[in-house]
Amino acid sequence: MPKSSIMLTRVILTIIGSVMIIDCLILMVFDKINFGSVVPFLLGMVFVAHGIFWRNIRRFICQNRWLSRFWYALWTMFLIWFVSFGVFIYALQQQIEQSTRPIPKVAAIIVLGSGTVAGKPTPTLAKRLDTAAPLIHSQKSALVITSGGIGFGQTRSEANIMATYLYDTYDISLKRILQEGQSTSTAENLIYSQEILAAKGLSIKAPIAIVTSDFHIIRAANIARHQGYLQPIMLASPTPLSIRYNAWFREYFAFVSGWLFGEY
Incomplete structure (x- = not known):
């Protein structure tokens, strides 16, 4: 050389x-x-x-x-x-x-968790909720599920903190938000949300919007389809610039890991 x-x-x-x-x-x-x-x-x-x-x-x-x-x-x-x-x-x-295309009418809107700090959503999770709020307001008949369990050292579930954020910030009634507060992973987010959907008489074959971060959108969609969601409609929220490229890097390995462990 x-x-x-x-x-x-x-x-x-x-x-x-x-x-x-x-x-x-x-x-x-x-x-x-x-x-x-x-x-x-x-x-x-x-x-x-x-x-x-x-x-x-x-x-x-x-x-x-x-x-x-x-x-x-x-x-x-x-x-x-x-x-x-x-x-x-x-x-x-x-x-x-x-995911930036107009969202058609959906039966439900599931917002996936992404961590909380001191009882507040992390910036990444706040972006997901900010992205979900206009869709929730525009589709009044859609079921709304916030999904996320109780993290280490926390006393409230992530789902509850997410619901409170939507109420305080966007005046979305807490009565409208169903909280899935058991999950600790994306796969569990979607599995436990299925139970809520079934209890409300909704099939996972129906069009269902899944709100998550842009870096997470491919893996979440694949997991949803693997679990039987026939029409998952992905809505991507922007990742804060300070962690965007590191998140994309980490997600590459998470995607490969999910494939190796049969998540999709």
């Missing part, structure tokens, strides 16, 4: 790695320590190390044929993963665009 190309590669790796490290450190400072922040942080460290110590790393690796092959194999696997991640992001953006 020409020296100019090597230098350009090193500069690009250093810049990208530095941005990833800074971004993840900011998230960690605000207690966002999860897969979507730790893995990019470690990957950023690897990028910066290669950018700064490229010659030393190459000299060390080239001393052993098997180590050199392993090093090249790792970079090949990374490139394959990078391409698959790009395909996932493209599919996600296509799905998000489809």
Whole structure:
């Protein structure tokens, strides 16, 4: 490889790695320590190390044929993963665009939980509720379900906090909102919501709007269809910019994990 190309590669790796490290450190400072922040942080460290110590790393690796092959194999696997991640992001953006179309008449509206802090919705969950509110107001006959259980250290269910937010912020009557307060995952959100729908005489074969975050829309739709929802109509809320790209990164692995464990 020409020296100019090597230098350009090193500069690009250093810049990208530095941005990833800074971004993840900011998230960690605000207690966002999860897969979507730790893995990019470690990957950023690897990028910066290669950018700064490229010659030393190459000299060390080239001393052993098997180590050199392993090093090249790792970079090949990374490139394959990078391409698959790009395909996932493209599919996600296509799905998000489809969710912006006008929502037809639905039998029910299910809002999926996404965490609470000190009895209040997280910014991500608040965006979901903000997105759901206009649809709830426009479709007066639709059943409304907030879905989310009691988190660690919490005394109220997420569903109850969500319902209170809709009432306080958008004047949506609490009598209209049914609360599913047992679930701890997306799969459980939709399973336990089925029980509420059945109790109200509604079939999961009917058109049902499912409100979730944009990054979560593909996985939620696949889980719903796998459980027998025949007409899930996805409504995507925007993810706060501060965590958007980390959320998309984390969701890629969650999507693969869901496929491996038979969620869809």
